[in-house]
Each structure stands twice: as structure tokens, then as C-alpha cells.
Amino acid sequence: MTDPLVEVRDLVFVYPGGVRALDGVDLQVQPGEKLAIIGQNGSGKSTLVRHFVGLLRATSGEVRVGGQPVGRRHVAELARTVGIAFQNPDRQIFAARVRDEVEFGPRNLGLRGAELQGRAAAALSAAGLEQRLDANPYDLGYSQRKLLGLASVLAMGTPLMVLDEPTTGQDARGVKRVEGLIDELAARGTTVVVISHDMRFVAETAARVVVMRAGRIVDDGPPESVFAEAHWPLLASTYLEPPLAARAGARLGLGSTPTDAALVARALEAGPRGVSRPG
Amino acid sequence: MSLILRDATYRYAGVGHPALTDISLEIVPGSVLAVVGANEAGKSTLCLLAAGLAPTTIGGELRGTVEIDGLATIGARPPELAQRCGILFQNAETQLSGTAATVWEEVAFGPRNLSLPLDEVVERTEAALSALGVEELAPRDPGRLSGGQAQLVALAAVLAMRPAYLVLDEPTSQLDPQGTQLVGSALQRLAQESGAGLLVVEHKTDLLASIAEECVVLADGKIVARGSAGDVLADPRLDEWGVEPPSTARIERAARSAGVQEPMLSALATRP
Numbered sequence: 064m065t066d067p068l069v070e071v072r073d074l075v076f077v078y079p080g081g082v083r084a085l086d087g088v089d090l091q092v093q094p095g096e097k098l099a100i101i102g103q104n105g106s107g108k109s110t111l112v113r114h115f116v117g118l119l120r121a122t123s124g125e126v127r128v129g130g131q132p133v134g135r136r137h138v139a140e141l142a143r144t145v146g147i148a149f150q151n152p153d154r155q156i157f158a159a160r161v162r163d164e165v166e167f168g169p170r171n172l173g174l175r176g177a178e179l180q181g182r183a184a185a186a187l188s189a190a191g192l193e194q195r196l197d198a199n200p201y202d203l204g205y206s207q208r209k210l211l212g213l214a215s216v217l218a219m220g221t222p223l224m225v226l227d228e229p230t231t232g233q234d235a236r237g238v239k240r241v242e243g244l245i246d247e248l249a250a251r252g253t254t255v256v257v258i259s260h261d262m263r264f265v266a267e268t269a270a271r272v273v274v275m276r277a278g279r280i281v282d283d284g285p286p287e288s289v290f291a292e293a294h295w296p297l298l299a300s301t302y303l304e305p306p307l308a309a310r311a312g313a314r315l316g317l318g319s320t321p322t323d324a325a326l327v328a329r330a331l332e333a334g335p336r337g338v339s340r341p342g
Numbered sequence: 343m344s345l346i347l348r349d350a351t352y353r354y355a356g357v358g359h360p361a362l363t364d365i366s367l368e369i370v371p372g373s374v375l376a377v378v379g380a381n382e383a384g385k386s387t388l389c390l391l392a393a394g395l396a397p398t399t400i401g402g403e404l405r406g407t408v409e410i411d412g413l414a415t416i417g418a419r420p421p422e423l424a425q426r427c428g429i430l431f432q433n434a435e436t437q438l439s440g441t442a443a444t445v446w447e448e449v450a451f452g453p454r455n456l457s458l459p460l461d462e463v464v465e466r467t468e469a470a471l472s473a474l475g476v477e478e479l480a481p482r483d484p485g486r487l488s489g490g491q492a493q494l495v496a497l498a499a500v501l502a503m504r505p506a507y508l509v510l511d512e513p514t515s516q517l518d519p520q521g522t523q524l525v526g527s528a529l530q531r532l533a534q535e536s537g538a539g540l541l542v543v544e545h546k547t548d549l550l551a552s553i554a555e556e557c558v559v560l561a562d563g564k565i566v567a568r569g570s571a572g573d574v575l576a577d578p579r580l581d582e583w584g585v586e587p588p589s590t591a592r593i594e595r596a597a598r599s600a601g602v603q604e605p606m607l608s609a610l611a612t613r614p
Contacts, residue, residue: 078486103518104490150489150516151435205432206381228489231515232432234380234545235586260490260518263589302520307548307589311610323593327600330610335603 066130067091068223068254069115074124076110084110086278087124092256094222097249099265100258102275103302108258109150111275112225115256116145128223143172146221150228150258152205152212161187161203162196164211168219182218189244190214206232213244224248226257230264242268262306266290266321276301286321345369345392345427345507345539349406352391357402361387362563364406369507369539374529376550376571377543379560380584385543386432388560389511392541393429394418410507425456428505432512434496438484445487445495446471446480452503470502473528475521489516497525501532507539508532514546522546526553547588551575559583 069092076085084107092098100108113119114126117133126133129144146168149155158164165183174182187193190210195203200211209232216224229241238261245268248255259265265272265286272289274282274297282289282297290298290305292313298305305321312320312329315338320326330337346368353360362384369375369392379385390396394415397404408415410426431437442448450467458466471477474494479487484495493516500508510529514522530553532538544550550557550571557574559567561583567574580587587595594611602610 080483080486082482082486104494104516104521105488109488151433153433153436204382204386228516232381232512232545234584235581236584237381238586260516260522262519302518304519307613308593311593311612315606315609323596326593326610327597327602330597330602330606331600333606335606338606338609 065094067127068094068096068129069256070125070127070130071111071114072125072127074111074114074126075122076107076114076119077122078110084278085114085122088275088278088280090273090280090283092223092254094254095249095252096254096256097245097268097270098254098256098273099269099271100256100273100275101260101262101265101301101303106275106301107278108275109227110278112147112227112256112258115223115225116147117141118147139171142168142219142221144221145223145225146216146219147225148212148216148227148229150231152208155212155215156200156208159199160196161192161198161200161211164200165215165218168215172219182220186214186218189217189240189247191240206234206237209233210237210240213241217244217248221253223254223256226255228258228260230259230261238264262290262303263308263323266306266309267323274298274301274303287319287325290321291319343411344371345408345410345541347392347406347408350391350408351405352387352396353403354387354396355401355403360563362391365391365565366406367558367565367568369541371506371539372533372537373556374533374540374542374554376554376557376574377541377560378545378547378550378557378574378580378583378585383560383584384563385560386511387563389429389509389541389543391415392507393427393509394423395429398423424503424505426505427507427509428500428503430497430500430508430510430513432515434489434493434516437496437499438492440485442484444480445476445482445484448484448495449499449502452499456503466502466504470498473501473531474498475524490518490521493517494521494525497528501528504536505538507541509541511543512545513542514544514549522549529553545586547575547580547586551588559585 071088071090074085074088077083102108117138169179169182230238245255290309308323308326309321312326317329320329347365350365351360352362450463453463453466476494514525526549533540554571557571558565590611597610
């Protein structure tokens, strides 16, 4: 077992005003993992990942990234390890041109010239924005601003990437682009933590799913386990429901089939009359 | 009486090409009209245009007409428009006033500005919060809500205005599945029980299939398909238009192309 890239121990966070957003979270993320965090609105997902980048400081408990406590590291130094794309891209974007927005991060890491431009160009083309280099980010639609936010974080090339609801506001192609982007990051060995309410996207993309409820982690496992029928009451307790493919698989007695592909494969194996629990 | 766009072509100020071209559609009281389309197809612009914010508030040039119950949006004063047609922006945080100390006051802000008696302000505020299941957020600071909570509060603030028409730009984009269902049934009730006319832009076609009567598809600023929501959302060209089909249709297609046979095929495509 390698050392975890992120290690969270008994983390409690109380917002000023008294809202207890995290109520004792323990979590380890290994290098190279593709992890999704799901849970109802207000369950603490965004609050948790903000601790990874030092944007919030624990009320109690500890968060270590790369083996070191986040609280003792400089935000500038943490930025070399962890990139975060916010849920709301407008909290992130500030430059007057798309190109400047994406170059800002790597420039601050000390990159210049061809290396800087190469890094920015690769990120922009992964986000499908290569035609909009000189556009003002605020002339882009919301979905494209969201992709720009992703590209800027991508350009940092950090070993850990946190994506907070990357698919909201995206059309079918945009969602596929985000899925492709995550696969590409994973192929490079980047650790990806993604927050999402889109259960189909989660089942397709993540190798491990963490379920949060009221500031705690209540389930943790691969999609086949978290979306399996036996876990549905737990999901329902945090107001989530499994993807349609999982529900169809269970209804027809085909086992745990969190993705369309898994469902179709099991259906083929079972044959045309293999409907053991016809619905 | 309805909200009608006739041959509406709209271009933003300083932009050469129109964002929307020759749009004709009608939002009928008591019904839900769905709008789907790829990113950048013009959906958010259509919302601004239907609610009269474009061009009256944000500028730009409109050819054709937009009328809300006979009132042309061009030349109308913003408060006249706001009382007839509400709009929920895509980004909830740009909607919240930033002036209210609590969620309760945020939601009461609109009705207060209508100069309603206090007991009606209270009644409307509480009804709107409870319609969306967010009564417990009432004492919270609107600036410290999660993304999904902010979206529900912004919608509650619009509902409290009780507009005759309501234009919603991805009202459930930040919501968990339960929040999505809650908003879906609140919108349905609003149309069926209160007789409001709704235009809903959404990527979640599963939701639209369950709440909308009619559906139009936008591509490159033009309407490329329209009809009953059932027919349009089953159109095989949805992929081409950059629209995710409802889950049942998607699964059926995947199963069919993998060679799954009947009766398994139909069983897979049946909604649980």
C-alpha cells in the first residue's frame, strides 16, 4: 500500500454562524484513484474538498495532502499539488481573455515560453475551447465558462484534481467531453476527485464512490457496490437514487449493473427470455 | 392570453450575427413548454427574450415581437414586466439580491416590493419556501448556502412573486435527485393548480419527459423541431442536436445496437 495522497482524519468543520457542515469525516485517497463524492445538497461535499486546497481550515481533526498537514502548508505551495475547479465558474474566472485565464496558473508555477503555451494549448483543446483563445470569458455561455474553469485547472498539471460538479449546465457533448477529460487525467496518473449529482455520470466515470449524509461518510465502495440494490435504502436516506441502469438490472434480476454497458452485457448473457423478474 | 414570440430575431449589442433567428412560440397559461438544445444554441438568450429583459434591460436589437398578455416587451417598464413574467437565471448566485440577511428576507424581498399587505408577504414567503421543502433554511445567511440550496432559494423568491408566466433557465442544474423531483412537482403544480405558463430550459430530459406538454429544440439560434414532449424527446435526431435522450430511450438504443432481443429489450426500456 502506497502512502495516501489525501488523508482526512476525524474532520469537523463548523461554519461561522454555527452550521456543522462536516461532522467527523475519515477518508483516504490513494494516488491515481478516480473517486466520486455524492450526497444530497448541503451534505458537506464542497466543504470537504475545500479543505484539500486549504481554502477552509478544519475546526478540529486533520487533513494531510501528500503526507503533510494542509494547515501548515502555504496555499501557493499547495496549488502545485491540488487543483480545484469550482462549482460556479464565475468564482474562478477573472482574466479578460480565455488564453490569459488558462496561462495564469502555469505562469505562476514559473513556466514560460513554449512550455507555458504548450500546457495552455493542450488544456484548451481538451476543453474544446481552442477556437476561442482571444474571446472575453464573459462573452462565453455558462457551459463554456465552466469548461474554461476546468481547462485552467487542467493547465496546472497538479497530481490531484478536484472537480466540483463539472457536468452541470453541460449538454450531451459537454458531458462526454468532461468524461473524456477525466479518463485522460486518470491515464496520466492524476488523482481525480469529482463531486456530482449525476448518478449516471458517476457510475460511468468513478472507480470508487463515497456517499455523504449530513456531514459524514455513510458509504464507500465501487459503483457496483454503492448502487447495488442492498444499498438503495442508504442512498434514499441521503435523497439519492441509483442510475436507471442499476434499477433496471435489479428489477430484471440481472444483478448490480450501475452502467448502461453493464446492463446491456448482462442482458445479452441472460438471453431474450432471461427476464427472471419481469417488470 | 398568452406569452407570444412572433418571428423574433435578436442580436446582442455589438455582435454581428443574431443569437436567435425567427423564433415563434407561445407559452400558454396552465402548461409547461420545454426547451432543449446543445450548449450555445441560444436557450438562455431565449429566456431573456421571453421575460422581456432582452432588449429592454440588457440592450441589443429585436426584430419581430414579444408580447406578454398583449403587452409588447419593447417599451414596457421593467416593473410591468416583472409582475407578469418571472425569470430564474442559470446561475442562482447572480439571482440572490445580496442585500438580505436571511433566506426568509430574501424570499420576502419580491412580494414586499409589490407593496402587498404584511400578512400576504408572510403567507407568500412561507408558501414558497415550503413548496420547495426549504423552510428550515429560513434563518440562514443566503451568502452561505450550498450551490443547490442557493438554487432552491432563488426559485422560492421567484415563486413568491406569483407571476402569470415563469421562465426557468436550468432550474435543477445544481440539485440532487430529490431536489430535482421536488422542483419538478412544484412546477407542475404551479401550471396545473395556479394556471401559470412555464418555459423550462433543461438538459435533464428525464425530468422534462415527466412535466412538459410541449417541447421545442433549439440549434444555432433556430427552432429545429417542436411538438409534444413525448414525440420530440423520442426523436432519433436528439444526438445530432446535442441533446441527451431520456434514460429509457438511451438504454433501449444501447441494448438494441448490442443485439438484445425481445422481450428482454422492452423490459430494459420500461421505466421502473
